[in-house]
Each structure stands twice: as structure tokens, then as C-alpha cells.
Amino acid sequence: MSVRLNAQSTQEKYSELLDKYDTWLFDCDGVLWHGDRLIDGVVEVLETLRKRGKHILFVTNNATKSRKNYKKKFDKLGIQAEVDEVFGSAYASAVYLSSVLKLPKGKKVYVIGMDGLEEELRDEGIDFIGGTDPADNTFEPPSEILPDFSVGAVVIGLDMSINYTKMCKAFRYLHSNPDCAFIATNKDSTYPGSHGLLPGAGSCIAPLEYALGPKRTALPIGKPSKTMLDCIMAKHHFDPKRTIMVGDRLNTDIEFGKAGGLSTLLVLSGITSEDELTGPNPSPTVPDYVTDSLGDLRAAS
Incomplete structure (x- = not known):
């Protein structure tokens, strides 16, 4: 069963969540932004995580942008990010072709x-x-x-x-x-x-x-395929037991996290609706935590 967090959850509960994990993996579309519109509270939450010494990575299936262009989007929206913190499915596909398939x-x-x-x-x-x-x-x-x-x-x-x-x-x-x-x-x-x-x-x-x-x-190659996680772990070392995947899709983000032995946090600001979790035909994929939006984690600060 998922732990449901919301605007009424206490500061203590959100602080416990932040303290429990050293590495935070974030999907982008539907989690950080919608198109070119930043989701409320995202910048503050990411800044809080960095101040607490957390390792942050951005993991996206969107292959329309390179990592360098993603960096430009992060900059434009006022989100701190480095190129080597961004893992897109376009980059993972290129690495797969060159390093695994050895074209x-x-x-x-x-x-x-x-x-x-x-x-x-x-x-x-x-x-x-x-x-x-x-x-x-x-x-x-x-x-x-x-x-x-x-x-x-x-x-x-x-x-x-x-x-x-x-x-x-x-x-x-x-x-x-x-x-x-x-x-x-x-x-x-x-x-x-x-x-x-x-x-x-x-x-x-x-x-x-x-x-x-x-x-x-x-x-x-992208989420939920383990190929993406292998690509990330080849560049960044972290303990899966102290790592959480934050996403808005059950069948990609959450399944990706579970397949890799990571904890998972579903945000309801993108694709997945509450009904898919609690409706008459709930999804068999169950995240560890659920909250309305990443901005909710501001309660921990």
C-alpha cells in the first residue's frame, strides 16, 4: 500500500521522506514542468534537497532534446542542473548503439x-x-x-x-x-x-x-527498461536502497524504479490520476509514496 501525502500532511512526514533517501531521480515532463511552464514549488524543493546534500539526477524518456539542450531548458526555467545530471533516452540510445551493440x-x-x-x-x-x-x-x-x-x-x-x-x-x-x-x-x-x-x-x-x-x-531503451538504469549507474555510483525515483507515470517511471530496486514517489501532476490508484480497477503497479505535486515537499523546509 502506498503512503499518501498531501497538503495536510505534517512537516515531520515530509522531512522523514527527505531524510530517508540520499539520491533522488526525477522524471521531467509532468513532474518538473508542463511544456515550458514550471510546476509550482519545484525550484524550492530541488534547492532544499541540494542544501541537504542530496544527489540529484534527471531521468527523462523525452528524446526530442539532447542533454545540452535540456540544460538550456533547465537554465531558462531557473532550475539548477548540470549536463552530467541529465539522462535522456536519446543519450541512452546513442550509448547503447556505441557501447553495447558496438555498431x-x-x-x-x-x-x-x-x-x-x-x-x-x-x-x-x-x-x-x-x-x-x-x-x-x-x-x-x-x-x-x-x-x-x-x-x-x-x-x-x-x-x-x-x-x-x-x-x-x-x-x-x-x-x-x-x-x-x-x-x-x-x-x-x-x-x-x-x-x-x-x-x-x-x-x-x-x-x-x-x-x-x-x-x-x-x-x-528508455524507462522502464533496465538499460536506462544501467547507463545511469555506469556514470554515477549510488545505493539503490537509499535512492528514490520520482515520476508521474505508473507504467514507466514507477515500474522503472521498482525494477531497479529503488523506492518510488508518484506525483499526480502529470499523466497518472488518483482514480488509477484507488478507482474500481486500480493499477497493479503500486508506488511507495504518492503526493499531488513535487511542490508539496516544500512542507519539509
Whole structure:
């Protein structure tokens, strides 16, 4: 059963929560902000954690921005953060390709995604095609697309310029070559925009998986995959028993934390609603703690 915290909870209860964990992992969209709008109280809570000597990391499935661009967003919103504190699924996907899959020289990646994913691939020394290339961002019917066995992987993230040409190219490379890796930065069905939910990376991937059939599904790198946690722990050393994952989604953030042996705090400022926890058909995924918003933790100061 979750411990439910709210505006009526005592300062002591929130202080106990802060004291219990040395490392705090935060999702971003729906936890720290909605689009470009900062959630009330976030800056104060993060400052309190830093003053108490806590280790803070930001773990996001959003692959539209590189870590460097995320740093710019943090700066713009007045949140203290360093590049090496940010772990996005775009960065994790690039590291997976270079360090785990060890994509051979001479092989390239076909990208369905945005410039943040491209930047992380470039920084890892991975050659790629597609993505933001104007030749692929067209509504003209695709001409003949030939197999290309130099494409060693297809990587898909959220792409706000998704189109049929990109789908056809990705399908051709994967369908014609069983050795071509099929990677998803994440499979989030939606993401919280400034004015409500919008389709996420998983919604870009689903049509391609449907066309390819059940034997050809994308390997997800982001939450809740343990690959993301392995990437974080390779760069930062912390005790999972003294670590808490804060997120707004049960099926990604909370499952990610539980799979990694971390404690979990669900905030109700994003995707998940109270009804999913206490309604007639509650989710089988149960967080350790629940609060309305990260700003509630200001009560501890």
C-alpha cells in the first residue's frame, strides 16, 4: 500500500521522506514542468534537497532534446542542473548503439526523430541518415526505396514531423535485413504538453511494428527498461536502497524504479490520476509514496 501525502500532511512526514533517501531521480515532463511552464514549488524543493546534500539526477524518456539542450531548458526555467545530471533516452540510445551493440564502422543508423536524438548520436561518433534531413521531411509520395545493408540500425523516438516517407524507409531497411537492429528511444504512448496530452514516441513506433509483424518489435531503451538504469549507474555510483525515483507515470517511471530496486514517489501532476490508484480497477503497479505535486515537499523546509 502506498503512503499518501498531501497538503495536510505534517512537516515531520515530509522531512522523514527527505531524510530517508540520499539520491533522488526525477522524471521531467509532468513532474518538473508542463511544456515550458514550471510546476509550482519545484525550484524550492530541488534547492532544499541540494542544501541537504542530496544527489540529484534527471531521468527523462523525452528524446526530442539532447542533454545540452535540456540544460538550456533547465537554465531558462531557473532550475539548477548540470549536463552530467541529465539522462535522456536519446543519450541512452546513442550509448547503447556505441557501447553495447558496438555498431561497426561503415554502418549507419536510420533515424526517425528530432535534432536532440541526432546530436546525441553525433556526440557518440555514430553516422546517421534520415531524421531532420529535408529529403525525408516531405509529403511527396516516396519514390522507389532500395534496401541498404549499410544501415545497421533503425532508431525511433518522438518525431513531430513523422510522415509516410520516413515510415517507408524504416520499413524497407528493417524488412530487407534481419540483422538491422530496431531500437526505440522509449515507448511512451503519450506525453504531457503545455495544454494536455499528445501522442508520444510509442505512437510513432506502433504503425511500423504493426507493418513488420510480431516477430520484429523495437527494443526500448528508455524507462522502464533496465538499460536506462544501467547507463545511469555506469556514470554515477549510488545505493539503490537509499535512492528514490520520482515520476508521474505508473507504467514507466514507477515500474522503472521498482525494477531497479529503488523506492518510488508518484506525483499526480502529470499523466497518472488518483482514480488509477484507488478507482474500481486500480493499477497493479503500486508506488511507495504518492503526493499531488513535487511542490508539496516544500512542507519539509
